Amino acid sequence: MRLDGxxxxxxxxxxxxxxxxxxxLAAEGARVLATxxxxxxxxxxxxxxNVTTAVLDVLSKSAIQxxxxxxxxxxxxxxxxxxxxxxxxxxxxxxxxxFAFNLNVRAQYWMIQAALPKMLAAGGGTIINMASVASxxxxxxxxxxxxxxxxxxVGLTKxxxxxxxxxxIRCNAIAPGTVDTPSLGDRINSYADPVEARxxxxxxxxxxxxxxxxxxxxxxxxxxSDESLFATGQVFLIDGGMTI
Numbered sequence: 001m002r003l004d005g006x007x008x009x010x011x012x013x014x015x016x017x018x019x020x021x022x023x024x025l026a027a028e029g030a031r032v033l034a035t036x037x038x039x040x041x042x043x044x045x046x047x048x049x050n051v052t053t054a055v056l057d058v059l060s061k062s063a064i065q066x067x068x069x070x071x072x073x074x075x076x077x078x079x080x081x082x083x084x085x086x087x088x089x090x091x092x093x094x095x096x097x098x099f100a101f102n103l104n105v106r107a108q109y110w111m112i113q114a115a116l117p118k119m120l121a122a123g124g125g126t127i128i129n130m131a132s133v134a135s136x137x138x139x140x141x142x143x144x145x146x147x148x149x150x151x152x153x154v155g156l157t158k159x160x161x162x163x164x165x166x167x168x169i170r171c172n173a174i175a176p177g178t179v180d181t182p183s184l185g186d187r188i189n190s191y192a193d194p195v196e197a198r199x200x201x202x203x204x205x206x207x208x209x210x211x212x213x214x215x216x217x218x219x220x221x222x223x224x225s226d227e228s229l230f231a232t233g234q235v236f237l238i239d240g241g242m243t244i
Contacts, residue, residue: 001029008076014041016181024217058107073122104149124168161233177239206241
């Protein structure tokens with residue numbers, strides 16, 4: 001088992017990439033705390049070996065601090081929570097901007113800030129942040145607010161990595177292309193023509209298909225494992241060729 005003895009915490013673990021990552025980490029022997037703001041979604045982990053659950057609202061700094069204060073030092077923190085807004089700068093609102101930066105960026109900042117002291121005291125740990133191809137890596141149409149927030153995640157990741165590279169802390173990000181998750185399904189169904197919308201999402205993937213959540217999870221396991229001990233401050237693209 002590649003992760004025997006490691007304790008991992010995953011946010012937004014109720015579905016999609018978060019859930020696939022929890023199952024993959026647990027299958028490799030990690031003890032995984034799966035967290036989500038939606039308690040109902042966490043019920044699906046009943047009986048799953050190596051997985052415990054906790055309701056966590058990552059928009060609440062006090063909730064984050066309360067939870068992390070009760071835990072032993074994390075070996076792995078996967079900041080998976082996020083939200084995708086649609087539209088250009090002309091459609092963007094201050095409310096969308098604030099929500100995106102609070103959930104996509106500030107929540108990661110708070111999680112890392114709460115977990116890091118115990119990680120440092122224990123001699124190290126690995127932090128994995130959810131970025132996106134739509135960020136400082138690539139501009140995508142109608143992803144203004146989202147792309148700005150995910151660009152900030154790239155900067156956050158590199159800053160944390162640089163500050164603690166000599167203290168046993170590794171901080172990396174993953175940047176998926178378009179993944180067929182329940183949240184994507186909700187966005188597609190919000191279009192006037194969901195069938196055409198799905199076709200358009202597929203069309204921007206050079207492989208001619210969307211990724212599945214279980215295809216993203218292996219890079220999370222790799223970054224959680226000792227196989228990636230020399231990797232920090234990097235953004236790992238898993239985008240089906242979008243950035244070729």
